Amino acid sequence: MGDFNPYVNNGGTVIAAAKDDFAVLVADTRLSVGYSIHSRRVSKVTRLTDRIIIGTAGMNADTIALHKQLEAQVTIYQNKHHENPDIHCISQLLSVILYGKRFFPYYTFNLLVGIDMKGQAYVFTYDAIGNFESTAYSAHGTGSNLITSILDSKIGCNNQKQGTPPNTLEDYVNLLKDAISSAAERDIYTGDSAEIFILNPNVSQPILFPLRGD
Numbered sequence: 507m508g509d510f511n512p513y514v515n516n517g518g519t520v521i522a523a524a525k526d527d528f529a530v531l532v533a534d535t536r537l538s539v540g541y542s543i544h545s546r547r548v549s550k551v552t553r554l555t556d557r558i559i560i561g562t563a564g565m566n567a568d569t570i571a572l573h574k575q576l577e578a579q580v581t582i583y584q585n586k587h588h589e590n591p592d593i594h595c596i597s598q599l600l601s602v603i604l605y606g607k608r609f610f611p612y613y614t615f616n617l618l619v620g621i622d623m624k625g626q627a628y629v630f631t632y633d634a635i636g637n638f639e640s641t642a643y644s645a646h647g648t649g650s651n652l653i654t655s656i657l658d659s660k661i662g663c664n665n666q667k668q669g670t671p672p673n674t675l676e677d678y679v680n681l682l683k684d685a686i687s688s689a690a691e692r693d694i695y696t697g698d699s700a701e702i703f704i705l706n707p708n709v710s711q712p713i714l715f716p717l718r719g720d
Contacts, residue, residue: 517538520561532685534700558590559620600632683700
């Protein structure tokens, strides 16, 4: 009998980037285990408030449990204070929830994206036990290694000092679309379609565009 393993990686990729007063989050919709595709239309993104969303890669069951817990805490806050929690409030809450599960952690890797009361856009990136930081861009999931190098080059301009980084919302949307499309060409766990969420400042309805289906 094999060792008990309560975790499974259901694959997929989430990407986010923020600049000044807007942010973009892109996530594919494939759910797979090993070489089997279980679903082609599973969203990895949950809207928490009008200005805050979370995208998660990892284990789908843990993703659902975590998102429901966050939604419940946001609802409690809204009922108690009669207003939406700020992005900084939720960023700390998510860290506390994940750290509280550190001995049997959620197998999730999260990107929290939102715009604060002053109109500043943020991307917070998390590991499985709640360590987090604010960053200009980040990617999680099975395609993240392929995508991070693209974002480092195009947004971070870490090596190409003469390059022109994206500046407008349209530039960011096109870059993230190209990045996840490129990952889908090489990563068998990323594909089928992708959802694009734009925060400017409110969260838009998701824009769906096709990826590789094989």
